Amino acid sequence: xxxxxxxDRTDVILEQDKHLIHAFSDLHSLxxxxxxxxxxxxxxxxxxxxxxxxxxxxxxGLWCVNVGHGRREIxxxxxxxxxxxxxFSTFYNLTHPTAAALAEKLANLAPAHLNRVYFGNSGxxxxxSAVRMLHHYFNRLGQPRKKKILSRIGAYHGSTxxxxxxxxxxxxxxxxxxxxxxxxxSSPSTYHRPENLSESEFCDFxxxxxxxxIEKVGAERIACFIAEPILxxxxxxxxxxxxxQRSEAxxxxxxxxxxxxxxxxSFARLGHMFxxxxxxxxxxxxxxxxxxxSSGYQPISxxxxxxxxxxxxxGKGNRFLHGMTYSGHxxxxxxxLANIAIIENENLCQQVQTNGPQFQAALGAxxxxxxxxxxxxxxxxxxxxxxxxxxxxxxxxxxxAIGMRVSxxxxxxxxxxxxxxxxxxxxxxxxxxxxxxxxxxxxxxQSIVAAEASLSAQDYAA
Ligand SMILES: Cc1ncc(COP(=O)(O)O)c(C=O)c1O
Numbered sequence: 256x257x258x259x260x261x262x263d264r265t266d267v268i269l270e271q272d273k274h275l276i277h278a279f280s281d282l283h284s285l286x287x288x289x290x291x292x293x294x295x296x297x298x299x300x301x302x303x304x305x306x307x308x309x310x311x312x313x314x315x316g317l318w319c320v321n322v323g324h325g326r327r328e329i330x331x332x333x334x335x336x337x338x339x340x341x342x343f344s345t346f347y348n349l350t351h352p353t354a355a356a357l358a359e360k361l362a363n364l365a366p367a368h369l370n371r372v373y374f375g376n377s378g379x380x381x382x383x384s385a386v387r388m389l390h391h392y393f394n395r396l397g398q399p400r401k402k403k404i405l406s407r408i409g410a411y412h413g414s415t416x417x418x419x420x421x422x423x424x425x426x427x428x429x430x431x432x433x434x435x436x437x438x439x440x441s442s443p444s445t446y447h448r449p450e451n452l453s454e455s456e457f458c459d460f461x462x463x464x465x466x467x468x469i470e471k472v473g474a475e476r477i478a479c480f481i482a483e484p485i486l487x488x489x490x491x492x493x494x495x496x497x498x499x500q501r502s503e504a505x506x507x508x509x510x511x512x513x514x515x516x517x518x519x520x521s522f523a524r525l526g527h528m529f530x531x532x533x534x535x536x537x538x539x540x541x542x543x544x545x546x547x548x549s550s551g552y553q554p555i556s557x558x559x560x561x562x563x564x565x566x567x568x569x570g571k572g573n574r575f576l577h578g579m580t581y582s583g584h585x586x587x588x589x590x591x592l593a594n595i596a597i598i599e600n601e602n603l604c605q606q607v608q609t610n611g612p613q614f615q616a617a618l619g620a621x622x623x624x625x626x627x628x629x630x631x632x633x634x635x636x637x638x639x640x641x642x643x644x645x646x647x648x649x650x651x652x653x654x655x656a657i658g659m660r661v662s663x664x665x666x667x668x669x670x671x672x673x674x675x676x677x678x679x680x681x682x683x684x685x686x687x688x689x690x691x692x693x694x695x696x697x698x699x700x701q702s703i704v705a706a707e708a709s710l711s712a713q714d715y716a717a
Pocket of ligand 1: 376377378379380382411412413414483487488516517518519545546
């Protein structure tokens with residue numbers, strides 16, 4: 256048996272870790288021995304535990320380390336910034352060179368009509384900020400009743416009080432939220448569409464429902480429609496062809512503002528800096544981004560606002576009463592600028608446009624396996640859904656924990672993937688080589704076969 260290296264501090268760390276409240280976890284089962292995983296180091300597309308065991312990071316941290324781990328250009332930019340100006344605020348009339356430079360950079364990268372940027376420190380805050388600004392915008396226009404938000408079953412928009420209210424209810428069972436503000440439309444998941452509908456009929460169904468619900472709630476009460484172009488944490492749900500343009504057109508018709516939640520889909524994950532316009536042909540009123548903006552090296556988000564909305568908020572005598580101490584933090588802005596420079600200098604968008612379809616194809620081939628019902632997503636954002644019956648698309652019971660089983664098998668083979676109910680999700684760093692793409696597909700193939708072998712007849716019947 257291999258002895259653990261002398262510097263293995265796993266036991267000490269786990270003892271200290273008892274004080275840490277883990278996000279989105281089952282706090283009770285975390286008390287079990289071996290329930291927690293310690294990751295201590297990272298380089299490129301790989302992370303290492305205390306024992307020095309190496310894992311391919313199939314999740315890029317949490318959909319965020321787009322340029323890969325250990326990039327000295329970013330850590331040095333952060334250090335230089337902290338040694339020059341550690342902190343200053345962007346409240347009132349104050350600013351600093353790095354926040355100004357990043358704001359201009361984002362305005363240049365975003366669709367032409369989005370030229371104003373509010374910085375936050377998380378995707379949740381980016382989305383909250385978008386809604387607060389729109390509420391204020393409609394107040395300014397003398398429409399104070401226009402407050403409701405349209406969202407979708409399956410959406411994930413964060414976990415502050417407002418962002419969780421816009422998130423699919425499954426993510427807040429037993430928890431409260433500002434749900435009176437939100438109206439949910441059906442999930443646009445093409446895979447789970449009603450059996451009797453073709454993809455284009457399903458699109459008609461969703462758009463008809465949206466129109467009907469807008470009429471029912473009253474457009475004069477609806478401020479905005481918030482939507483991820485591909486729904487991520489809800490299960491990598493891909494809407495039917497034409498859905499994006501038609502829902503945007505409907506919003507325009509009813510004077511409902513659109514927020515594109517690009518917290519995951521921006522910064523090259525789908526092969527473009529922003530996917531809304533470049534991939535989906537959309538012109539959202541607001542784009543929210545975070546994660547890949549700094550590749551996770553520092554916590555930063557941005558809410559990019561249309562000129563039209565900005566002009567209303569910036570009218571004479573008005574005050575912008577929204578702000579957080581760390582909005583535009585110098586170290587976060589420095590990290591984002593260095594990260595964007597890497598994406599540009601290394602042509603990561605073009606690389607993803609080539610390698611992304613290869614990743615999709617390699618994982619798509621796993622659809623032939625007995626329990627794989629669907630492989631969906633785009634480029635480096637892919638989900639695999641497991642079913643006990645492919646013909647009827649019937650999922651395994653939650654108690655089977657099929658996603659956890661596959662994820663555990665993958666970890667044994669050196670790959671970290673995210674279990675999500677009866678799915679696993681992959682969103683690796685964008686720097687993967689073709690050999691690493693193949694290796695992920697092979698490990699997953701073995702892991703799914705092993706997970707399937709562990710199932711009993713009862714698991715199929717549950
Ligand atoms: C699409 C989307 N929006 C918002 C968020 C919330 O971001 P954060 O966790 O940084 O608050 C997430 C997080 O996963 C996300 O995937």
